[in-house]
Amino acid sequence: MTLTSRPLPSPPARRLPALTLLLCLALSLPLAAQERTAVIGARALLEPWSDPLEALGTLRADESVTLSAxxxxxxxxxxxxxxxxxxxxxxxxxxxxxxxxxxxxxxxxxxxxxxxxxxxxxxxxxxxxxxxxxxxxxxxxxxxxxxxxxxxxxxxxxxxxxxxxxxxxxxxxxxxxxxxxxGTELVTLDKLDVMKLDFSVPEVYLALLEPGLGLTARSVAFPDETFEGEVASVGSRIDPVSRSVAVRAELQNPELRLRPGMLMVVVLRRSPREAVVVPESVLIPSGDRQYVLVIDETDEYRLERREVRVGERRLGQAEILEGLAPDELVVSHGVQRAREGDRVRLLGIASDEASIREILEAQRDEGDA
Known part of the structure; x- marks a missing residue:
């Protein structure tokens, strides 16, 4: 009988390099997953606040005369x-x-x-x-x-x-x-250091009107500027046709840029008060409720999803009636990627001194370095 030799099977040790490679890949996945989400925060600030009431007004000179012969x-x-x-x-x-x-x-x-x-x-x-x-x-x-x-x-x-x-x-x-x-008109003369601003307000707001009530006014001639003023007097009669009351305010005009006849958009500051204010970008709507992501600065920037009650809104800002305290830090940009319980990487805090653009440019410069 003839004996034939067969090749022996490869020892198990020859598979070690492949297993090691898979193990390294498996370990590297959690490291990538642990990268924190980058966000930009914003502080909840306690600021003067009021309910806006808009109207259209016309400027008049504080004193105006036409000198004639x-x-x-x-x-x-x-x-x-x-x-x-x-x-x-x-x-x-x-x-x-x-x-x-x-x-x-x-x-x-x-x-x-x-x-x-x-x-x-x-x-x-x-x-x-x-x-x-x-x-x-x-x-x-x-x-x-x-x-x-x-x-x-x-x-x-x-x-x-x-x-x-x-x-x-x-x-x-x-x-x-x-x-x-x-009767020949020789010259006109206008006193412009203080301007009178006349406008009308629906009679339903009559109880809120009183001398000294603050307001702001804007003009298309100066779109980036806001002029401060206050109510000087309230008319003694209600217009029976428009059901509105005439109001006269005064605006300081030390640089003499405002002129009689200009059309102004007036915003009356009703019910002045102190309120917790945040940017509207921090709000997360869910049905008829609003939430924010609060950044816990004492727990390595861990996120907490918190329901808040929102009051009035104006120019990209929102009044928070309940759910948020002054000086708390919330997520302003990066809300879509952040989740409750995550720890985030805070790129910066948006404020009047540091805009979103400045924060992002600073991070880009650090990355290039």
Missing amino acids: TVTEIVAEVNFRDGEVVEAGQLLVRLEDGEEQAQLRVTQALRDERRSAVERLTQLQNRNMAPRADVEDAQARLRQVQAEIQALEARLTNYRLRAPFDGMVGFRNVSIGALVTP
């Missing part, structure tokens, strides 16, 4: 430029007044003459050399001429147009040598 005469001087800021009492326009000045000088000379006559008669009367009636007649004639001087001086003011208050003049529409008549 009251006599027929020729313009002798024009002492202003278009858009110039002038002071109260400053001479703006002078009309020819030579004839009136001559009449005034004649009357003043007559006053001096009659005053001397009164003095002479008074001395004679003291010596019993003139009747008392003559003295009294002379005094009456002196008072008469003094009254004429006052009348002439009052008429002369009509030939000089002065600024009645500090303000800004409008366009110059008159020239030296032009003949003006009573």
